[in-house]
Amino acid sequence: MASHTLIQGFPSTYVKLGILRSSSNGVRSWGSLVCRKKKRCKPLLMKINAVINDPSHSTIDFDDPDWKIHYQEKFEECIRLPHLSDNLNVTPRHTTFSLKKRVGQVINGIDSSEEKSDYVNDDDRALLKVIKFSSPTSAGAECIDPYCNWVELWVHRAGPRKQIYFEPENVKAAIVTCGGLCPGLNDVIRQIVFTLEVYGVKEIVGIPFGYRGFVDEELTEIKLSRDIVQNINLSGGSLLGVSRGGANINDIVDRIQAKNISMLFVLGGNGTHAGTQAIHDECQKRRMKISIICVPKTIDNDILLMDKTFGFDTAVEEAQRAINSAYIEAHSAYNGIGLVKLMGRSSGFIAMHASLSSGQTDICLIPEVPFDLEGQYGVLNYLEKLMQKKGSAVICVAEGAGQDLLERSNATDASGNVVLADIGVYLQQNIKKHFKDLGIPADVKYIDPTYMIRAVRANASDAILCTVLGQNAVHGAFAGFSGITVGICNSHYVYLPISEVIKSHRLVDPNSRMWHRCLTSTGQPDFI
Numbered sequence: 293m294a295s296h297t298l299i300q301g302f303p304s305t306y307v308k309l310g311i312l313r314s315s316s317n318g319v320r321s322w323g324s325l326v327c328r329k330k331k332r333c334k335p336l337l338m339k340i341n342a343v344i345n346d347p348s349h350s351t352i353d354f355d356d357p358d359w360k361i362h363y364q365e366k367f368e369e370c371i372r373l374p375h376l377s378d379n380l381n382v383t384p385r386h387t388t389f390s391l392k393k394r395v396g397q398v399i400n401g402i403d404s405s406e407e408k409s410d411y412v413n414d415d416d417r418a419l420l421k422v423i424k425f426s427s428p429t430s431a432g433a434e435c436i437d438p439y440c441n442w443v444e445l446w447v448h449r450a451g452p453r454k455q456i457y458f459e460p461e462n463v464k465a466a467i468v469t470c471g472g473l474c475p476g477l478n479d480v481i482r483q484i485v486f487t488l489e490v491y492g493v494k495e496i497v498g499i500p501f502g503y504r505g506f507v508d509e510e511l512t513e514i515k516l517s518r519d520i521v522q523n524i525n526l527s528g529g530s531l532l533g534v535s536r537g538g539a540n541i542n543d544i545v546d547r548i549q550a551k552n553i554s555m556l557f558v559l560g561g562n563g564t565h566a567g568t569q570a571i572h573d574e575c576q577k578r579r580m581k582i583s584i585i586c587v588p589k590t591i592d593n594d595i596l597l598m599d600k601t602f603g604f605d606t607a608v609e610e611a612q613r614a615i616n617s618a619y620i621e622a623h624s625a626y627n628g629i630g631l632v633k634l635m636g637r638s639s640g641f642i643a644m645h646a647s648l649s650s651g652q653t654d655i656c657l658i659p660e661v662p663f664d665l666e667g668q669y670g671v672l673n674y675l676e677k678l679m680q681k682k683g684s685a686v687i688c689v690a691e692g693a694g695q696d697l698l699e700r701s702n703a704t705d706a707s708g709n710v711v712l713a714d715i716g717v718y719l720q721q722n723i724k725k726h727f728k729d730l731g732i733p734a735d736v737k738y739i740d741p742t743y744m745i746r747a748v749r750a751n752a753s754d755a756i757l758c759t760v761l762g763q764n765a766v767h768g769a770f771a772g773f774s775g776i777t778v779g780i781c782n783s784h785y786v787y788l789p790i791s792e793v794i795k796s797h798r799l800v801d802p803n804s805r806m807w808h809r810c811l812t813s814t815g816q817p818d819f820i
C-alpha cells in the first residue's frame with residue numbers, strides 16, 4: 293500500500309509530498325532540496341520537518357480510488373470561511389451596497405437589473421493551482437501524490453454579497469495597522485473607509501500604533517471619514533502609525549468590547565495574522581457579534597497561498613534602485629564590488645525579484661539557499677573569477693541569508709521575531725579581508741537601503757492591489773465572515789481563513805522556475 297504523509301491543507305512551497313531520504317555520503321534530500329553537507333542542510337530540513345510533523349497532518353492511502361475526493365473534502369473543510377452564523381443566531385438583510393447605476397434599464401427587451409447582478413455568490417470559487425505537472429521532477433512541481441496527479445482545488449471568491457449581516461448605521465468599524473511599515477498601508481485604509489461609507493457606516497475609527505493602541509491609555513482612537521483619508525495615499529507610511537510587540541489578547545478583546553467595535557480591519561503580516569486569529573477566537577468564545585478581517589501587509593511577500601502581498605512590488609522597485617547604484621559604483625571603480633543588503637527575514641523574494649528586475653546582479657543570496665563563503669565553490673572564489681573576467685561585480689543579499697555562517701544571539705524583537713545577525717556587514721568585511729590577503733585591490737561599496745524601500749508610497753500596481761483588497765475586506769465583513777484574510781490568487785481576488793495562511797512562512801522554492809530564472813540571469817553557480 294502506498295501510504296504517504298499528506299500535508300493537510302493545500303499546496304504551497306512546502307505542500308509537496310516529501311519523502312525524506314538519507315544516504316551514506318551525507319546527501320540528504322527532500323523533494324527538490326539537496327544539500328551536500330549534512331550539517332549545512334539542517335536549517336532547511338528543520339523547516340520541512342516542522343511542516344511534516346504538524347499534528348494536523350494526516351495519512352492518505354493513494355491506492356484508494358477515491359483518494360482525490362477525500363483530499364478535496366479535507367481541503368474544502370480547511371478552506372471554509374468562518375462566519376458569524378457559526379455560533380450566533382444572526383439573520384441577514386438585503387445589502388445596502390449598490391453601484392450607482394440606473395436600475396431597471398431595458399436593453400434588447402431584457403431588464404438588466406434582473407438578468408445581471410453585481411454580487412458575488414457564496415458558492416463562487418477561484419482555482420488555487422492552475423498548472424498540471426506531469427511528473428514530480430517537472431521544474432517547480434508541487435505534488436500531492438507520488439505521480440503528481442492534478443487535483444482540482446478551489447478557494448472562495450471575494451466581493452460584495454447580496455445579503456449582509458450588519459445594519460450599517462449600527463456599525464462601529466475600526467482599522468489598525470501592525471508590524472513594520474509597508475507601501476500601500478494608507479491606500480488600504482482609504483479604501484476601507486470609502487467602502488464602509490458606501491455601505492452607510494457612520495462611525496469609523498483608527499486605532500493608533502498597532503495592537504498597542506488598544507491598551508495604551510494615552511493613545512486615543514482617530515476618527516476617520518472620506519474627507520480625512522482623501523489624500524493619504526499620496527504619502528508612504530501609515531496615517532495610524534504602526535508598532536511591533538504589544539498587548540495581551542484578553543486585554544485587546546476587553547477594549548474591543550468596551551469600545552463597542554463591530555468590525556475590525558487589521559493590516560499586518562504573519563505576526564499580526566497570528567494575533568488576529570487569537571483575537572477572533574477570543575471574540576467567538578465571548579459570543580461577540582464582530583467581524584474581524586485581515587489585509588496581508590508585508591514587503592517580504594511571505595504569506596502563504598497568495599500571488600503576492602501589497603507593498604512587495606513597490607519594495608522591489610525601490611530595491612532595484614539600490615542595485616543600480618551599486619552597479620554604477622562597482623562598474624566605475626577598479627575591481628569594484630557593489631554589495632546590497634535587502635530586507636527579507638525568512639524569504640528571499642525581494643532579493644530575487646530585485647535581482648531579476650535590475651538585471652545587474654552577479655550574485656543573489658537568499659535565506660532558502662545555503663552557500664559557502666570560503667573554499668573551491670565559495671562566494672569569495674567566484675568573486676575572484678568575476679574580478680578577472682569583468683573587473684567588477686554586484687552582490688545582492690537578503691538579510692536572512694547565510695545565517696548559519698554567523699554568530700547568532702538569542703535576541704528577539706518586541707514581537708518575538710528573531711533578531712538576525714548582519715550578513716551584509718559580515719560579507720563586506722570578509723570580501724575586503726579576502727582580497728587584502730590575496731594582495732589584490734578591491735573597492736567594496738556596501739549599500740543598506742533597508743527602510744528606504746518600505747517608507748515610500750505605493751507604486752501603480754500596488755495601489756490597485758490595495759484598492760481591491762481594501763474594498764474586499766469591507767465586503768467580507770458585511771457578508772458576516774470573521775477570522776479571514778483577503779488575497780490575490782492566480783490574479784483573482786479571494787478570501788482565505790487566517791488559520792490556513794499562518795501555518796508557515798511562504799518561502800522561495802529553490803526548485804521553482806523563478807529561482808532558476810534568477811540563476812540564469814545572474815549566471816552564478818552553486819555556492820556549496
Ligand SMILES: Nc1ncnc2c1ncn2[C@@H]1O[C@H](COP(=O)(O)OP(=O)(O)O)[C@@H](O)[C@H]1O
Pocket residue numbers: 470471472502503504535536537538539560561562563564565566567568570589590706707708709
Ligand atoms: N503568535 C502571535 N500571537 C499573537 N500576537 C502576535 C503573534 N506574533 C506577533 N504578534 C503581534 O502581532 C503584531 C505584529 O507582529 P510582527 O511580527 O511585528 O509584524 P508582522 O505582522 O508584520 O509580521 C505585534 O504587535 C505582535 O505582538
Ligand SMILES: O=P(O)(O)OC[C@H]1O[C@](O)(COP(=O)(O)O)[C@@H](O)[C@@H]1O
Pocket residue numbers: 471472473561562563589590591592635636637638691705
Ligand atoms: O526594523 P523592523 O521594523 O523590525 O523591520 C525589519 C523587518 O521588516 C521586514 O522587511 C518586514 O517584516 P514584517 O512583515 O514583519 O513587517 C523584515 O524582513 C525585516 O526584518
Ligand SMILES: [Mg+2]
Pocket residue numbers: 471561562563
Ligand atoms: Mg512578520
